[in-house]
Amino acid sequence: MNRSKSGAPQHALQLRKAGVPYAKIAEQLDITEADAYDMVTAALQVHEEAPETRTRLDLERLDAMLLGLWKHIGQGDPKAVEQGLEVMRMRADMLADRAASGDGSEVGDYLESVKAAARENKQSAVTRLRAVES
Known part of the structure; x- marks a missing residue:
């Protein structure tokens, strides 16, 4: 799965909330572990208010x-x-x-x-x- 897919960051966030380690998220989404971390971080920032x-x-x-x-x-x-x-x-x-x-x-x-x-x-x-x- 490509990182540019619109639902990927939310999916990565849901996996992380469920306790899935970044390495497993990366494996499931066919991305690097660093990209998995970046996706989760980006998804969290969308939900945060200043x-x-x-x-x-x-x-x-x-x-x-x-x-x-x-x-x-x-x-x-x-x-x-x-x-x-x-x-x-x-x-x-x-x-x-x-x-x-x-x-x-x-x-x-x-x-x-x-x-x-x-x-x-x-x-x-x-x-x-x-x-x-x-």
């Missing part, structure tokens, strides 16, 4: 969650407030991780302070809720 894309999608999901909670937060629902704070903490963590990986130290410092403030606000909100509940 880290920036993944981060942006996750941030959009968190924003959508917060938006869904917003009405209940505005009404003072304690559980919604707690969940909203958790979403904000997760968002800040994600942005801080991104900044720490080289997206700018000023941003990272700012986001670390946001994370600290979110943790402090969460603790303060939980303390107030417990006081109200008792």
